[in-house]
Amino acid sequence: MKKKTKIKKTAYHIFVSVFGIIMIYPLLWMVMSSFKESNTIFITAGSLIPEKFVLDNYINGWSGFAKISFGTFFKNSAFISVTATIGTIISSSLVAFGLARCRFKGRKLLFGAMLLSMMVPAQVLMIPQYIWYQKLGWVGSYLPLIVPYCFAIQGFFVYLMVNFIDSIPRELDEAAKIDGCSYFGIYYRIALPLMVPAMVTAGIFSFMWRWEDFLSALLYVNEAQKYPACLALKLFSDPGSSSDYGAMFAMATLSIIPIILIFIFFQKYLVEGISTSGLKG
Incomplete structure (x- = not known):
């Protein structure tokens, strides 16, 4: 039996390792x-290890285009992602607390509408949203990429936080009411500190989605100076002339580093937030 167990474990780890690779x-x-040297990338595509390691791609890529350093594009991405993420966390936590703790007419209807909004494909809303933002004069700015996410537009995050708040004992709310706390006081003093895992989880996903949001940036940002990194990468590819794939791969490599670091540092909170484990100890 022990040999069979060892064989199964060995086979399982081999399968997982191969699949992971x-x-x-x-x-x-x-x-x-x-x-690799840019002109040899596709010639030696079958070889993973470069014959000669060069850093020219990173130097050329970081120099950017038309006197615009690629660092500018990274700053644009960071501004959009951080601002939208902060707005998402604050608005989603407020709405989630209201749906989870406040009792009012139409609460279940609003919660159901929020769940239905999660099932609507983003492509269906693309044209009416663009027309709306164009009439507001927002096209060409970062407002369409930031403002909507500051008003709990992400139903997934609200749903995640509602489930997390439901795991917090209501006795804490009752004790706070006896001490004279209002609903906002309960939210700020009790719910908010306990919601850290759920908020960090929402923050990680929101940051990733905003950092990688190529389509929205393509629709609403029309000045190269304002391009985020995900949109600036396409400038390296020019079907009409030549493409610098080496620089593109170099900057794409740098662009995934922030997401990897955030995932590594906040992995603990990510697991706790997804499992909605609530109070511990």
Whole structure:
């Protein structure tokens, strides 16, 4: 029996390792290709390890375009992602607390509408949203990429936080009411500190989605100076002339570093927030 168990465990780990390598291979290929000479990337595409490691792609890529450093694009991405994420966390936590703790007419209807909004494809809303933002004069600015997310437009985050708040004992709310706390006082003094795992989870996902939101940036940002990093990467590819794929891969490699670091540092909160474990100890 012990031998069979060992064989099963060995086979399982081999399968998982092989599957993991297959899944991560495209990412490894991109990273390693960023150290190859740009004109040899596709000639030696079958080889993962570069014959000669060069840093020219990072130097050329960071220099950017038309005297605009790629650092500017990273700053734009950071501004959009951080601002939208902060707005998402604050608005989603407020709405989630109201739905989870406040009793009012139409609460269930609003909660159901929020769940239905999660099922509507973003492509369905794309044209009416663009027309709306154009009439507001927002096209060409960062407002369409930030303001909507400051008003709990992300139903997934509200749903996540509602479930987390439901796991917090209501006795804490009752004790706070006896001490004279209002609903906002209960939210600020009790719910908010306990919601940290759920808020960090929402923050991680929101930051990732905003950092990688190529389509929205393509629709609403029309000046190269304002491009985020995800949109600026396409400038390296020019079907009409030549494309610098080495610089593109180099900057794409740098662009995934913030997401990886955030995931590593906040992994603990991510697991707790998704599991909605509530109070511990």
